[in-house]
Amino acid sequence: MEKHEVLSEHLSDLSGNLISRRVVLAGIGGTFLAGSVLPLFSAKALAAANPRGANAGVTTWSANRLDIFGIGTDDAMYHKSWASAHWSPSIPGWEGLGGAFINPPSAVSWGTNRLDIFGIGTDDAMYHKAWTGSRWAPSPTDWENLGGLFNSPPCAVSWGSNRLDIFGLGTDNAMYHKAWTGSRWAPSPTGWEGLGGVFNSNPSAVAWGPNRLDIFGLGTDNAMYHKAWTGSAWYPSGGGWENLGGVFNSNPCAVAWSPNRLDIFGLGTDNAMYHKAWTGSAWYPSISGWERLGGVFNSDPCVVAWGPNRLDIFGLGTDNAMYHKAWTGSAWYPSISGWEGLGGVFNSPPRAVAWGPNRLDIFGLGTDNAMYHKAWTGSAWYPSISGWESLGGVFNLF
Incomplete structure (x- = not known):
């Protein structure tokens, strides 16, 4: 693997100005089920010329189960699920969950038949809503107010059954945290724990095991910063953050594939993909260095x-088409700098989820702003390597 020298070009601050637009429903076919809703989806797009951010929440709670969430033109939340053999409420239909929102949702599952949005x-x-296994709580259209004043979308993660941790940026652009401990919200139903820092990006949080959390964000110098909950304390401190170097042009994306393993990705100022890993004992390629994975991304x-x-x-x-790269265990596929083209022309970045070994599901908005889906079934891309399945709706970006 190549060692990436730390980028030295600094970005201007991201604009906080938001714009909105409404799109006419177009190009959606299919049969409607009784009670299904086919919403038009709205969003607020960042006015700054940085790469586009995500607009939907996707999660899974078991094999052959998917749940997708997005915001409608009425600013309410909408939901669609894949359960074993069909999309519910229908292929083009979406279930309305009420509320009024200004940012994309974050969805997480801590167990079978459990969802938290x-x-x-x-x-x-x-605001928070849960699927308890038989019903939406507090109700199908009501939401629980968790307080705070936020300047970013939420980022939710779970490290075990009946445990939730939520992160977001306050109006001072510092990081704030709340946890569901199994019986109560901590520090309180409407209170939030301040974790310090001043950030230019949305947070990305991941858990690699019970009682372990890792959070990443871009500082005002657009370098990557990191904080960890070690099980008993915040590292490097309650208000401090570890500088991981780089200068980035996108929100970070972090993932864990086993205990004591982290992989973090972001776009450099050349819009290529960069990668850093925590190997269990050290940062690779170094604490401030990043591995360049090529590509030019939007x-x-x-x-x-x-x-x-x-x-x-x-x-x-x-070209707004979808591209893919995989780490196979010993090498990058198709190469360290090459990317596999998956076709499509998209108005939003992807959301991806895996509900089992050798299974992937990817979602994005087409040029008609409908939701599109592709799956890796274990041996082939469905519906084809360049084809995408339309799931209806009309969305905009945040």
Whole structure:
């Protein structure tokens, strides 16, 4: 693997200005089920000319199960699921979950038949809804107010059954944290723990085992910063952050494929993909160095691991098609700098999830702003290497 010299070009600060637009429903066919909703999806796009950020939440709680969430033009949350053999409520339909949101959602599952969704309301507070196994709580259209004032989308992660950790940037651009401990919200139902820092990007959080958390974000110098919960304390301190170098042009994306293993990805100022790994005892290629993986990208990266020593990375090229690279356990496929073209033309970055070994599901918005889906079935891409399945709706970016 190549060693990447730390980038030295600094970016201007990201714009906080948001724009919105509405799109006419077009090009969606299929049969509607009774009670299904076919929403038009809206979002607020960053006015700054940085690579595009994600717009939807995707999670899985068992084999052959997928749950997708997005925000409608009425600013409400919408949901679709794949359960064994069919899309529910229908291929083009979406279930309305109420609320009014200004940022993309974050979805997580801590066990079978359990979902937790978080979003930032129009009052900039954090809101939460859960699927308990038989119903939506607090109700199909109501949301639990978790307080706070936020300047970023939420980032939720779970390290065990009945455990949730949520992160977001406050109006001071510092990092804030709340946890569900199994019986209560800590530090309180509406309170948040300050973790310090001043950030230019959304947070990315990951758990590689029980009672372990790792959080990443870009500082005002656009370098990558890291903090960890070690099981008893925050490292390097409650308010401190470890500098991992680099200068980046995208939100970070972190993943763990086993205990004591981390992989972090981001776009450099040349819009190529860069990578760093925690190997269990040291940062590779160094604490401040990054491995260059080539490509020229127009979106944030999305990374997923379906097993030990396996990584799959997705992003949009300058032609807005989807591209893919995999770490196979001993080498990068198709090469350290090469990328596999998966076709399509997209208006949003990808979201990817794995519900088992050798299985991948990828989602993105087409030029008609409908949701599209592709799956790796274990031996081939479905519906084809360049084809995509339309799941209806009309979305915009955040």
